[in-house]
Amino acid sequence: MKRIASSALCTALFCVSSASLAATNLVIATVNNGHMIEMQKMGKFFEQANPDIKLKWVTLEEGVLRQRMTTDIATKGGQFDVMTIGMYETPIWAKKDWLMPLKPDATYDIDDLLPSIRDGLSLNGKLYAAPFYGESSMIMYRSDLVKKAGMSIEDRPSWAHIRAVAAKIHDPAKGVYGICLRGKPGWGDNMALITTMANSFGGQLFDMKWQPQFTSKPWKDAVTTYVDLLKNFGPPGSSSNSFNEILALYNEGKCGIWIDATIAASFVTDPKQSKVADKVAFAQSPIATTERGANWLWAWSLAIPKSSKQPEAAQKFINWATSKDYIKLVAREAGWASVPTGTRKSTYASPEFMKAAKFAAAEGTAIATSRPNQSTLPPSPYVGVQYAAIPEFQTIGVAAGQQMSAALLGKVTVDQALAVTQQAAEREMRKGGYYK
Template identity: 70%
Template sequence: MKRFIQTGLVVALASAGLAQAATELVIATVNNGHMIEMQKLTPVFEKANPDIKLKWVTLEEGTLRQRVTTDIATKGGQFDVMTIGLYETPIWSKKGWLKPIATDAAYDVDDILPAIRSGLSMDGKLYAAPFYGESSMLMYRKDLADKVGIKIPDQPTWAQVKEFADKANDPKAGVFGMCLRGKPGWGDNMAFLTTLVNTNGGQWFDMKWQPQIDTKPWKDAITFYVDMMKKDGPPGASANSFNENLALFNEGKCAAWVDATIAASFISDPKQSKVADKVAYAQAPVAVTPKGANWLWSWNLAIPASSTKDDAAQKFIKWATSKEYIQLVAKETGWNTVPTGTRKSTYANPEFQKVAKFAEAEKKAIDSANPNDSTLPKSPYVGVQYAAIPEFQAIGVAVGQQMSAALSGKVTVEQALKTSQTAAEREMKKGGYYK
């Protein structure tokens, strides 16, 4: 009898131990400022959910894409929550690789900005929840524009912006006229360059899925970019992406920068930026057409179908993408640092409007981006700065390497376009789009 009681006690204690063992959620995310802030707030979530422990895997953007794509395609099950983009979500949800996000009334899915919500939904269900959304816009030094006597309109042309960059460029004083992405990658330099191609009247593929890279609009756009960056860009621009240009801008080394609207939160923050009080904002510059001149993107949290920790993952995602989370960040670090581009309520908040001088320009850019109509000639694909087909990643990477090589002077623009065209044709034939 005594032995039975002891055995029962051991079993009871073991059960109690099991009950207390927290579920570990492995979260793959990108090393951007807002995600790093989310990690800092881990204790807040864990305190409210003592049965869940968060384990972060933080990666550079290109590495993150490779790791999560490989893991989800092979059903590797390494991650319970993945940070994925507007590009992957529709492709992966169609393949059945993602679990739908279980939203309730408190989550208020109708509060999500329509352009972002529609890109993350299929058959009325949300397959990834937006952590922050963005378009692209021009951020520039108003003090330098005044100094060189140039007034930048709300919707500038690339010619106007180049004139400003030329005049403001002063390398001896440590100021470069223009900072733009040069680091190769479909989500790095090609995100920006695709918008430049779009506004010059170009596209990735025509209605027969034939690549259109070796064409006049592409040549015009890439020649303009290479010439301007050689004249007005910082040294080593072919290695710079978002984070590198953000650091340069915050140090006061960029007169102008066209990139993600989300950057405005950081460059307007006096704790991070030496020029916080000198920045102004305008819509992304246009050339031949306004179509596709500014991109649309969101970083989102999603649950791979292979995850066995669905309940915990759903809890975490709803917390990190809720209205309450935005309030929490505002309380911790100020309204000018909250993740933006996802909820109407953020833009309607008077506290946010008071500190975010960029709010109007940012929301206007996001609302005006149209992934279903982003090129002057009709295109068969959805997406502004990408084509939402599985083959695009490989094509975008190959083309990005050629454009970076052209920027660094290793090849001519003509050679880069010709090589890119051949690579794109090969991938599209392999994908069965044409013979």
């Protein structure tokens, strides 16, 4: 409804304030993780400052959210005014002219955004999504268990060393599993981790001729290592576990080592959520033959689809939710250890944050060392660490994730899983016109 110019609309019988008549419903599609749930709680402050805007939330599990948003934006459905998307979708959707370029206001300080994150959310120098929180991946481990076993975990340990530590601390009789890793199939689930493993073994998704590389030795070595770790030292049901499931296990004290998103650190060190909050330590991700691409880079970000019915209100909300002031608001309401991280230089320059968040230095290093433009040892034609920023990758990644899950369950061998993945990838790339 259009805003009424006067402060009230009056008739002979009554007056109604323009604010109540002009209420704009802003529909926000987002993922069901901790920082987004916190954003919903903080939404009341935005509504108080903007009484003419009412926030309507659609909160979904990652895979369902991605499917709903992709369908809506491709068909110009207009269901959502703000979408929570990542570094994979942003440049692809911007190139298709599905997103509106963002226009942060003068107080936003766009130069405060971390360069690697900002670059990944831009196309031709224009920002198309604003980062709500950014992440890389790193090792989180139980320092008490590792020390008791007479072991240690330094930055960039070998995967062989990780296996040795996991074997030492694995004690299922006491409800402790040596290592927890994502097993749920999906390009943003098990494949996010497995692809970084393959990178570290010297592998890549595609060579310079866009030929898929899933049957290469680095991929076989990486997937063999992955399956071995979870079969021998992982919790039961690993093939169903993604971020939230493992977070619950870790916070109950059931995981000795967890290699996953740096954003998890703020939850596993929170004594309100974690029974082992004071026993967590951090290290940079494991490697095999190279550090390149060993830790991923991602940012859950807010964007405005071209089909948004309320683009001005959407821009106002995004400015607020991804600002320095929002970070200070969360710090005030929930504490500095709970703020969304991985987006702004000023967060890591804050003494209060660095003091409250014992994971801050490790997280900052992981994000800073992730290079989406140089993520593999051999040269690659794509941008991305745990994904390739091409439209075909989503289908390929889903198919690959299902095969890796089947290998973990013992339904197929590693060689069979990789061969089927290779065939599926070649089919998609031919269909996409990359080669005949």
